[in-house]
Amino acid sequence: GQNIDQPTEMTATEGAIVQINCTYQTSGFNGLFWYQQHAGEAPTFLSYNVLDGLEEKGRFSSFLSRSKGYSYLLLKELQMKDSASYLCAVETNAGKSTFGDGTTLTVKP
């Protein structure tokens, strides 16, 4: 089976930087994805990592360490619209994505 852990909730201030961690235990690891989900809406893709290291996409970056079973999503220059749930998803080599329970981020002025 797979075990994916993320913090349930986080709060940060507009303009600040926040790091959302995700740890996982799995076999047959293919890659790790991050999705954003606003309340009442569908998840939307943010980034994915296959190899160790940092992937940067504008204000969002994602890091992966395969040996440690660890990833984080870094959000810079936080905006109010970044308040959402952030879902970490691990894909195994069966092409199956297992989602974490999500981290609800609240950005305050």
Place this chain on the structure above:
Amino acid sequence: DTAVSQTPKYLVTQMGNDKSIKCEQNLGHDTMYWYKQDSKKFLKIMFSYNNKELIINETVPNRFSPKSPDKAHLNLHINSLELGDSAVYFCASSQDYELNEQFFGPGTRLTVL
């Protein structure tokens, strides 16, 4: 243009009824999925089809039966609905079944009374 569409958006029905949810994608993707998101917002894979072939079938009651008439469509039929089936059901698609971002439909909120 809607990339992944689902109908209906809302579905309210009585226990014991049979209902279907339809999903269509116009992205030319090969792989489609059904997910269930419960009241605690946990998103769980149910089924995945690649080129109309079932490739993932999680531990889902056999009251749930997916059907893929072609690779642009993946419908979900649910028999004998139960209270615990109340959830938001998301359809998604991806170019292929490995290492591809998934595009989600808007969701169908099913309420079983």
